[in-house]
Amino acid sequence: MTTGRLNPKVDGFLGKAKKWKEEFEKLRDIVLDCEELTEEFKWMHPCYTFENKNIVIIHGFKEYCALLFQKGALLKDTHGILIQQTENVQAARQIRFTTVQEISEMETILKAYIHEAIEVEKAGLEVNFKKHTEYIIPDEFKHKLDVNPALKTAFEALTPGRQRAYILYFSQPKQSKTRVSRVEKYMQQILDGKGLND
Template identity: 80%
Template sequence: MTNRSMNPKVDEFLSKATKWKEEYVKLRNIVLDCELSEEFKWMHPCYTFEKKNIVLIHGFKEYCALLFHKGALLKDAHGILIQQTENVQAARQIRFTNVQEIVEMESVLKAYIYEAIEVEKAGLEVNFKKDREFTIPEELKNKFDEIPALKTAFEALTPGRQRAYILHFSSPKQSKTRESRVEKCIQKILGGKGLNDCTCGLSQKLPNCDGSHKNIR
């Protein structure tokens, strides 16, 4: 326990926490015992090794968690790592609903943290899928069959724009919602626009534009 330097921004974060405060404090102490540097990134406590992100503490309505940035590379000997969604490639969570769970798992958590540090020391990297490897949802495939021009226009988009659409269409659990999202984006795709591109034709970086600035010169 040679490095216990605490970041004032994390102190402030904890002081304002209205939920999971006790859990956050315990997780913080466990991570700092592993001699990582404490930083504050993405509005959450983040812990690094030689400026490389190792683990982050965050919370949601039903749980708080340790998020391992390269969790996909950990052996997960205890089978406790969780992939938030199928589209999350590198990060993995260990979730908690009360402080007692954290106390009981302290030695295991430290073992995972030390393994994550070794992954970083070894320079290992997650082999990310290429955009074309993402699964196209059935609702979009059906529209491709119905409107062949839509498939042509979609395939003409840049890989990044294709990926954004696929993630947007795939995220809802209900097929009806996925279908609705596809329907709403058909004209944008046919127009060669990305999900967040402006539809007025003047700019491609104005999200949710209603075209009200189209006469501005």
């Protein structure tokens, strides 16, 4: 590993890390051992790129730290270790750790996954994202669309990303009355042609 490839922002990140510091340092060594990657700092985390394309990110959570592969869904996952964070995450996959020893024992496997991720990028492979029509529209929202043609027209005029954001947001609550209140709260915003976060 050459020190010329170390990013000072990542040094700063590691210097401030309280939790997972040793794990982050070990993961950094492993990733940088895989030639061809550039160390950057994005989204407040060490990010490793190939020709300006994000390949893998090191990040930490309360219960674990992880390597996050941007196009992890395209990896073969021969060891069955890739984790989809939530059902709505389409492309990225994580490999999670809780100890430095765990990372050290998996070093050869991790390097193989990183090399495969680089090859996926070199080949120009892309994840086929679900279209918004593949998401299930909750009944409460479907009912409002059926009885309010203007709302339906306005919703269909939104970008696919905005439609998906609304569908996911309206689907989250377990109770029907909460779903109804969310739909009612955002109806005017949809009619105004705005997205959930506009």
